Every structure is written in structure tokens, then in C-alpha cells.
Amino acid sequence: MINANLGSRRLSIGVVAIGRPTFDVPYAESLLATAMAALEGLDADIVGSTALQFDAEAMRSNLGALTEKPLDLLLVLQVTFTDATMTVELAKSVDAPLVLWSFPEPRSGGRLRLNGFCGINLAAHALGKAGQSFDYVHREADSPEALKEIMALARAGYVKRRLTQTRIGVVGEHPAGFDTCSYDTAELKSRFGVETQTLPIGGFIASAAAVDDAKADAVRARAAGDLGSLDDLDQDSLQKSMKVYVALRGLADEENLQALAVRCWPEFFTDFGCAACGPMAFMNQDGTPCGCEADVFGALSSLVLQWTAGEPAFNTDLVDVNVEDDTAVFWHCGQAPISMADPEGPIGPAIHSNRKLPLLNEFALKPGRVTLARLTQAKNEIRLVLGGAEILRAPLSFSGTSGVVRFDKPAGEVLERIMREGLEHHTGLVYGEHRPALRRLAAMLDLPVIELT
Structure with a gap:
């Protein structure tokens, strides 16, 4: 029998993937699929849409699932560059610790196909000015280390939330x-x-x-x-x-x-x-x-x-x-x-x-x-x-x-x-x-x- 007070229940991680259609969308969607497959393998409930959100209106249509039940972590996948509008709105709308995840991309000598890191950099500044705390992960979409960091953050978020009910x-x-x-x-x-x-x-x-x-x-x-x-x-x-x-x-x-x-x-x-x-x-x-x-x-x-x-x-x-x-x-x-x-x-x-x-x-x-x-x-x-x-x-x-x-x-x-x-x-x-x-x-x-x- 699982004793919930031991903290042995499954964690709950909310996920939102954001991007812009002016970047390499097929490449972005392939990385997103890889990341989502990795997240689904975690000992956690993954909540939210797996589709790439290109604008605030699409993002808002998925807010209901993220606010219906308490989350231990809100994970924003910065799949391509975006401005900080959606991220700041998510931080203010969802009561959970916020983590930004961007993916490194090869230095090909050609086009920046994603530029996701610049997106989380922009968001970090905007969140700081808005008084919103956050953490970040900048690792490959299938990185075991990224998953370890995300689970550690989710466990920390779980404990933080439990403390307010103690x-x-x-x-x-x-x-x-x-x-x-x-x-x-x-x-x-x-x-x-x-x-x-x-x-x-x-x-x-x-x-x-x-x-x-x-x-x-x-x-x-x-x-x-x-x-x-x-x-x-x-x-x-x-x-x-x-x-x-x-x-x-x-x-x-x-x-x-x-x-x-x-x-x-x-x-x-x-x-x-x-x-x-x-x-x-x-x-x-x-x-x-x-x-x-x-x-x-x-x-x-x-x-x-x-x-x-x-x-x-x-x-x-x-x-x-x-x-x-x-x-x-x-x-x-x-x-x-x-x-x-x-x-x-x-x-x-x-x-x-x-x-x-x-x-x-x-x-x-x-x-x-x-x-x-x-x-x-x-x-x-x-x-x-x-x-x-x-x-x-x-x-x-x-x-x-x-x-x-x-x-x-x-x-x-x-x-x-x-x-x-x-x-x-x-x-x-x-x-x-x-x-x-x-x-x-x-x-x-x-x-x-x-x-x-």
C-alpha cells in the first residue's frame, strides 16, 4: 500500500511546447516528438498538449488542462525562438515552478534552424523583470541528464507544494x-x-x-x-x-x-x-x-x-x-x-x-x-x-x-x-x-x- 505522506505518488508535470512558424518547423516537430517520448517514459504524469504552440491564443486554449489539478512542475519546451509573451503569461497563469527547456543545435555553418536558446534567454530577462522565478535546462531532446534534472526539479516542486499544506x-x-x-x-x-x-x-x-x-x-x-x-x-x-x-x-x-x-x-x-x-x-x-x-x-x-x-x-x-x-x-x-x-x-x-x-x-x-x-x-x-x-x-x-x-x-x-x-x-x-x-x-x-x- 502506497503511503501518500511518504511522497511516493507519481509526480505531475505540465508541458507546453512553443515555437514560431518562421523557423524550421519539421525539424522542430521531430525534436519535440523525441522530447515528448522521453518525458512519457518518466515516472510522472505528463499533462498538456503535445502540439507546438505558435501563438498566445493557441497556448491559452490549453491552459485548462494545466490549471485543473495541482502541478509539481510546469515545463516550457522552447523548441524554437519566440518572444517572451507566452512564457510570461504561462508563469502568471499556472501555479507551479517554471522550467524552460531549450535544445542545442549543430553549428552547421548555415541557418539557425531553432534558436531556442536565445528564446529562453529572452524569457529569463522578462521573467526576472516580472518578478517570476524559474529554472532552465539546455540539453538535447533525448538527454538522460535533462530527464534527471527535470525529475529533480519536479520532486522539489512537489515538496514545496506539500509544505504549504503542512x-x-x-x-x-x-x-x-x-x-x-x-x-x-x-x-x-x-x-x-x-x-x-x-x-x-x-x-x-x-x-x-x-x-x-x-x-x-x-x-x-x-x-x-x-x-x-x-x-x-x-x-x-x-x-x-x-x-x-x-x-x-x-x-x-x-x-x-x-x-x-x-x-x-x-x-x-x-x-x-x-x-x-x-x-x-x-x-x-x-x-x-x-x-x-x-x-x-x-x-x-x-x-x-x-x-x-x-x-x-x-x-x-x-x-x-x-x-x-x-x-x-x-x-x-x-x-x-x-x-x-x-x-x-x-x-x-x-x-x-x-x-x-x-x-x-x-x-x-x-x-x-x-x-x-x-x-x-x-x-x-x-x-x-x-x-x-x-x-x-x-x-x-x-x-x-x-x-x-x-x-x-x-x-x-x-x-x-x-x-x-x-x-x-x-x-x-x-x-x-x-x-x-x-x-x-x-x-x-x-x-x-x-x-x-
Whole structure:
């Protein structure tokens, strides 16, 4: 079953092809056919007319298909030269990130048969004067690199659009001294369109305590399926932990929350008698990220990562950097999603290392390529932190869930950058290489980028 909150649905790309009949129309139409065949092969829905539009009236007749449903990207194929009139009108009429695609042509010594690049150059100037943002691709009609760029742009557009529909639940306040977890409600709304809804920690714990045992038992069956036998754990505390998940799931569903930032300690231990880590791991696997320590920007960063990757993300701490062997360790108490577990290592339930209460996931992260990202507020400026690394197969470094990584740059350089920038202690992590789409997203959101690697 596809979880739409993971961002795993097909993207929607609107297409308009423009040109002028005074150029080589048969050649233009042959290139357009090649480009459209390539686009139809993408894992995306292509919306719009495949015919070459020669004037604004013809273009307007096709606007209905482009405005009927939300688009993740509007792709204008500048097949031949045109003036900027149609492009500017499209930018103002269609609510989607705009990308211009022109095709190089051979330097034949004869006539310019297309002159499409000059067309996007003209459009770029007009769009800038009109205050319209855009991106561009100047590659061959059948270029695999062009398709990669277009898909990265479409994924970025999808994430940008989802952000404007996002509501994050905040359960309790972040711990004293955890400035890394602070946030400004008005700034979140103005910068990203993200809304927050707060709930006192005491009220949430009361709702968890009131959960029916039968609902908690169903969650226990899920936990046993993921982690193995739960019989050695304190059963009363385990049942309470299961109730926390039911309450988190219910809160997110009833209030239409795409993520949660949860004050995970000390009240869950001291006032209720269980750990929230395992329940938050289940939520992460569901595609509803939970930020520990009521970290709203951490939860938002996880959302951005999972919508970009189409799979669960992990909001984690960098807890060790070894310059000697050029490795580092990302860890959190036990809230990594089960899909990140190394199938060749032990996977099981655990108790919190400090508070000695269940339930936590415990496993080493599986080896593979990962993307690191964080929407940071370091130095009082919202920016996007990006990094790449490889998770190495290694024994569990610390109790809970953790992974040993080798960054794309030397660990000492990454450590220096983190400390000199004063970055937050939480970082989002997801499998795969997704920085191209995230860089495009940063440009769409007018965010400076800090490249860790």
C-alpha cells in the first residue's frame, strides 16, 4: 500500500511546447516528438498538449488542462525562438515552478534552424523583470541528464507544494537549554506556509493513559513482528508505550498533522512510566515524522527528506567523530524506522539506556548511500544544510539505533564546518542520493545552502 505522506505518488508535470512558424518547423516537430517520448517514459504524469504552440491564443486554449489539478512542475519546451509573451503569461497563469527547456543545435555553418536558446534567454530577462522565478535546462531532446534534472526539479516542486499544506503538532515544550529546538510560529508560516498546533504534555499523556487496552494490544503485535519477542520487558510499561503510539497516531490523523515534535523526556518516564522512542519509531515508519525534544525544525527536516526520497527519514544526533579512521556515528535512543535496520545484524526491542523503561528499537543502520539534511536556524538565518555519506556495515556503536558513516569529505573537515557554523545537534538522514532535488528546493524557497561535504 502506497503511503501518500511518504511522497511516493507519481509526480505531475505540465508541458507546453512553443515555437514560431518562421523557423524550421519539421525539424522542430521531430525534436519535440523525441522530447515528448522521453518525458512519457518518466515516472510522472505528463499533462498538456503535445502540439507546438505558435501563438498566445493557441497556448491559452490549453491552459485548462494545466490549471485543473495541482502541478509539481510546469515545463516550457522552447523548441524554437519566440518572444517572451507566452512564457510570461504561462508563469502568471499556472501555479507551479517554471522550467524552460531549450535544445542545442549543430553549428552547421548555415541557418539557425531553432534558436531556442536565445528564446529562453529572452524569457529569463522578462521573467526576472516580472518578478517570476524559474529554472532552465539546455540539453538535447533525448538527454538522460535533462530527464534527471527535470525529475529533480519536479520532486522539489512537489515538496514545496506539500509544505504549504503542512501542519506540525507540537506536544509539550522543548527542554530548557535546547535552543536548537526553538521555533517561531509566524516565521514558519511566512517562509514555508507551515502551521503548528500545540498540545500540553500533560494533556497528551492523559489521552494516552485513556487508550483502550485492545488498541494497544494490536500495536504490540506490530512491535513483535518488527522486533521479535517482547516477553522479557516490563509488561506494564510496554503496554503504556503501545498506548503512546495509539495516541500519537490518533492525534496526527484527527488533526491532519503531517509531523509531530514531541517533548520525549522526562515526563513520559516520570509521569507515565514508559519510553516514547519506540512509538515515535513506528510513526516515522508510517511516514509521520516525530522530532525528539519537541524539535519542530527537526520534524520539518524529516518531512522534506521523506517527501524527496519517498521513504522514511531519521531525525538523529551526531554523537561521535573519529578523525583517525575518518568515520562518525549518528545515533538516537531508539526511534529509527525499522526499514533502516541492517538485516544482517541483530534487531530487537530494548529499554532506554538511562531510564531503563521500554520500548525502543535497537539495531545498527543498514549499509548504503545516505543524504543528510537540516533546515537550520544557526546564526539566526534559516538555511538548508546538505551532506552526503555512506553508512558502513558495523556492529551497533551504542544502545538504541545508530550507524557508522564515512562522509564524502574527511570527517575532520565536516566536524570543523558543523562547529564553526554552530549547527543544531539534530540532523535528518534518509537513504539514497537526493541532494540535486534538495538544492533545487532550496533555490525555490530562496534558502542559502550549507554544503557539509
